[in-house]
Amino acid sequence: xxxxxxxxxxxxxxxxxxxxxxxxxxxxxxxxxxxxxxxxxxxxxxxxxxxxxxxxxxxxxxxxxxxxxxxxxxxxxxxxxxxxxxxxxxxxxxxxxxxxxxxxxxxxxxxxxxxxxxxxxxxxxxxxxxxxxxxxxxxxxxxxxxxxxxxxxxxxxxxxxxxxxxxxxxxxxxxxxxxxxxxxxxxxxxxxx
Numbered sequence: 001x002x003x004x005x006x007x008x009x010x011x012x013x014x015x016x017x018x019x020x021x022x023x024x025x026x027x028x029x030x031x032x033x034x035x036x037x038x039x040x041x042x043x044x045x046x047x048x049x050x051x052x053x054x055x056x057x058x059x060x061x062x063x064x065x066x067x068x069x070x071x072x073x074x075x076x077x078x079x080x081x082x083x084x085x086x087x088x089x090x091x092x093x094x095x096x097x098x099x100x101x102x103x104x105x106x107x108x109x110x111x112x113x114x115x116x117x118x119x120x121x122x123x124x125x126x127x128x129x130x131x132x133x134x135x136x137x138x139x140x141x142x143x144x145x146x147x148x149x150x151x152x153x154x155x156x157x158x159x160x161x162x163x164x165x166x167x168x169x170x171x172x173x174x175x176x177x178x179x180x181x182x183x184x185x186x187x188x189x190x191x192x193x
Contacts, residue, residue: 005036013107027092028100034090035108038067043121047114056120064121065151072097072105073126077133078149082141086149128155158190 005012015021016032043060050056064070068089071078075097088094092101109118125148132145132155147153164170173188 023100027096028104031090031092031101032104032108035104036111039108039112043117044112047112047117050120051114051116054116056117061121061154062151065149069105070122070125070151071149072101073122074129074133074148075102077130078145079141082146082149084146122154124154124156127157131157160191162189162191 005016015024015028042063046060050060066087068087071083071086071094072089075094080094083094089105109121112118129145129148132140132148136145144153144155148155158173159168159171160166161172163172171188173186173190175184175186177183178185
């Protein structure tokens with residue numbers, strides 16, 4: 001494979017520089033090139049501005065999701081029927097996606113140098129959607145998972161509390177159905193959602 005990226009020693013993973021890896025294949029080369037181009041052309045020129053503003057514009061988030069980033073952030077675990085109308089990121093088929101593809105997504109996104117932008121582009125989905133995939137009812141998956149995959153909705157996982165960190169057994173925040181049964185009333189405090 002052709003060397004890729006920076007020639008500075010240890011600036012790139014060894015397999016980027018042409019060293020053989022039994023895990024690295026042409027799909028990874030293709031995905032890496034797609035991701036690097038996407039981030040360099042579409043995200044990096046604006047990332048500083050978005051980081052300073054504390055928000056990634058909704059139109060950017062929706063375009064990012066339309067390209068398949070929202071779905072790829074929560075592979076695997078989503079039943080195929082929920083992917084209707086969702087792009088396969090960088091041309092990599094969902095059935096061919098592996099942990100190295102996840103690594104590439106993280107590696108290329110962190111090159112931005114703007115953690116807030118990374119999270120704004122879907123980090124919450126990566127931790128908020130898997131419980132829906134694993135434990136959600138078919139109705140919950142239809143109501144929340146499908147819109148998340150398409151970029152019409154975002155989700156997060158609200159565990160960390162000011163009083164107890166991320167100790168799930170010690171959570172104090174409660175959610176109770178409203179009197180009319182249409183909403184939940186949340187009482188308590190959360191951090192880093």
